[in-house]
Amino acid sequence: MDLSSIEIFLAVASDRSVTKAAKAVGRVPSNVTTRIQQLEEDLGACLFSRDGKKMTLTREGETFLAYANRLMALALEARQAVRPLAPSGTLRVGTMESTAASRLPAPLTQFNQMWPDVSLHLTMGASRDLARDVLADVLDCALIARPPKTMREEDLDFDAELKALEMETVFVEDLLIVLPSGHPAIKSAADLRVGSLAALEPGCTYRRIAENWARTSSSLPTTEHGSYHAILASVATGNTAGVMPRSVLDLMHWPTAVQTHQLGPVETLLVYRKDDCPSAFSAFHEVLGATKGRDVRLAAN
Amino acid sequence: MDLSSIEIFLAVASDRSVTKAAKAVGRVPSNVTTRIQQLEEDLGACLFSRDGKKMTLTREGETFLAYANRLMALALEARQAVRPLAPSGTLRVGTMESTAASRLPAPLTQFNQMWPDVSLHLTMGASRDLARDVLADVLDCALIARPPKTMREEDLDFDAELKALEMETVFVEDLLIVLPSGHPAIKSAADLRVGSLAALEPGCTYRRIAENWARTSSSLPTTEHGSYHAILASVATGNTAGVMPRSVLDLMHWPTAVQTHQLGPVETLLVYRKDDCPSAFSAFHEVLGATKGRDVRLAAN
DNA sequence: GCTTTAATTCTGGAAAAGAGATTTTCATTG
DNA sequence: CAATGAAAATCTCTTTTCCAGAATTAAAGC
Structure with a gap:
């Protein structure tokens, strides 16, 4: 065993x-x-x-x-x-909105119980900005979405930034287009019967993946929202299609079964600078690693 | 990990x-x-x-x-x-005197705490007799000493009996000749300056190993004793050499450091019939397996 | 009844574990 | 203080286990 x-x-x-x-x-x-x-x-x-x-x-x-x-x-x-030096001080973690909502509550709770001496600063933002902040030592680490290969080839700057960092897959999200109720099933972007895409800010990788996908056939405008709740509310009005990972959708027990379309799996990466490894970071790294495959319901120890 | x-x-x-x-x-x-x-x-x-x-x-x-x-x-x-059926009923375990003294207390205690419904019958005896009893279904399993290869070739009956059973090494004993205090160090049986060997009954494998070893040069009589305490007391009188595994000697905090001679490692086997596997036996088997490498001091769970 | 999706089985290649030989290191002894 | 002996570490080779991908099977949906 x-x-x-x-x-x-x-x-x-x-x-x-x-x-x-x-x-x-x-x-x-x-x-x-x-x-x-x-x-x-x-x-x-x-x-x-x-x-x-x-x-x-x-x-x-x-x-x-x-x-x-x-x-x-x-x-x-x-x-x-057995960690030789107990972590303390500050740990600055950047994260996407979606990860913070669906994946982090359990490990953050656990980390906080284990190391109450570490003050944890959580910053929400788009993947590109977060990666840049880690490089600039504004953040110690960040959880960002790995852009698919085709997108990396279009955005060589971002790709170069990623290559300069240490990275590691910690979650795999199933990225969805969420359709208004009553919308017919779709096989491609051409089947969309809505006036716009609802997503977060422009730097958001999920948004860019969806825009890339939509661009292939139609040319929909994207409306910007401040949160996934706002996106879902928008979708409910009937004339827009939302973009979010399944894990986030699952969190918001929606009244009826929603129609969704899969844009494919997107990896969530933990990125950090190659050189520096503060003790608080390795502890966080470890907690994240131990929690990743597990149920949200934590065990009573 | x-x-x-x-x-x-x-x-x-x-x-x-x-x-x-x-x-x-x-x-x-x-x-x-x-x-x-x-x-x-x-x-x-x-x-x-x-x-x-x-x-x-x-x-x-x-x-x-x-x-x-x-x-x-x-x-x-x-x-x-997760054991599908909780063990109950009777489990008949045969064991050598030495194993019962040095190795079994911890696992037996643990087993008893876990499965109080099983009534455990412990029978002490010599390896040969125990093996025979397992074959005859008088015992469910037994802990016996594996005779070294040379001895197995001399005693084909015993060897055949063993082959008919399932067996598994659970401990390795360091078999010793224990000399009276003041006896000069020995390199072989020829250096012995005592009148006899002190051992348990004739069927005891340890005794037979020691006799084989002694036979190579001198011809000492063996005196039979009922327990390892009796053997040690006999050795203390000065004219006999005792036979016992180191684990037993270690148990009996002897006043002075005794002179010993190693006869080599002897495996302790758990033997059982190939076909039948009562639930209580597999539970016992498991407890024994989990305890074998461990310290006698059990952990508080 | 055909298609789709998910689990299992099978197989070849890669990685890890284990055994034995060798080397190094330290304590003991003459 | 050098020689010896014992124990741990290192190295190398063999064996085993593990894992990915392809093929297979089985069930659910249309």
Whole structure:
């Protein structure tokens, strides 16, 4: 029983899907299947019941889930406990609006409990600006969206900035176009029946991905909003299509099932300067790494 | 950080020696060294201070030790919790006198706490008899000494019986000849200056190993004793040499440092019938496996 | 009934682990 | 103080395990 198997198990348990879990932990589905089977054999118990293509936890799986969370939490605590110098001071973290909303609450809470001496400064912004701020030492690290390859080739400046930084994938977002209710299903941007795209500020990578996609067939104006809540409200009025990752949409229990279109997966990167590694940053890095594949519901230690 | 690294760490921490730990966990010393170094790099902290050839835990090592014990205990608990059917009924365990004295107290206590519904019957005896009893279904399993290859070739009956059973190494004992105080150091049986060997019953594998060793040069009579305490008392009288594993000798805080001679390592096997696997046995098997490399002091969970 | 999507199985290549030999280091001893 | 012995570390080679991608199978949706 090794801890990486448990991380994989947690991802499958929380997503109830091998494919999604594989993305979450950055592996290939066949590998996830194998590791789960190994774990089951090792424990001598069936953890999931495979009725059709759904993976649902069995009774034993549920009890193991509790232990799995405790084990991960304990392992993380052990790591932090042996840290030679306890982190303190200030840590300046930049993040996209979406990541702050959907991914950070759990790890930030945990980090804050573990290291109350660190004062954590959170800055929200667009990926480009955040990357620049990290380079300029205005931020210690940032969570930004990795632009797809075609976009990187168009924006060599940004690409060069990224290359100057250390980076690491921590989440994978499923970027969506959110359509007004009643809008017919779409296969491409040409099928859009709205007057505009609703997105955040111009530097936002998600916005630029959506604009690139829309540009291929039609030429829609983009209306700028201050928050994802504002975007969704706009979409509800019926004449605009919103841009946001699925994880954010999932947070806002929307009354009816919304029509969405997938723009594909977009990686969220943790970027930081190559040279400097303040103690508070490595602690943050570690907490983020330990939390990434896991359920938002944290285990009672 | 995987649990096998932690098992290795616990062994090194408890033995304060790479070589001994390697024997305890059934690996080669170079491997233990590497795994400890990996663990240290992974944690970003020094766990041991290598002053000379002693491995002493550092401050960080001490704090990690506590977590390591908790992690192992939690992992074991998780295993047991997902066991589909809670074990109950009776489990008949055979064991050598020496194993019962030095190795079993910790796992038996743990097993008893975990599965109070299982009534555990412990039978003491010589390896040969125990193996036979397992075959005859008088016992569910037994802890016996594996005779060295030369002895197995002389005793084909016993060898055949062993082959009919499932077996697994759980401990490695350092078999000793214990000499009276004042006896000169010996290099072989020819240097013995005593009138007899003190051992347990004739079927005892340790006794037979010692007799084989003594036979090569001299021909000493063996006097039979009922317990290791009796053997040690006999040795103290001055005219006999005792046979016992180091782990047993270590238990009996003897007034003065005794003169000993090593007869070499002898594996302790857990043997059981190939076919039948009562639930209580697999639980016992698991507890034994989890405890084998560890310190006797159990962790508070 | 065909298409789509998800899980599993299979297979080849890459990475990691383990064993044994060698070297280094330190304590012990003559 | 040099020689010896024992224990840890290093190195190299073999074996095992792990992982990605392709092929396969099975179920759900249209």
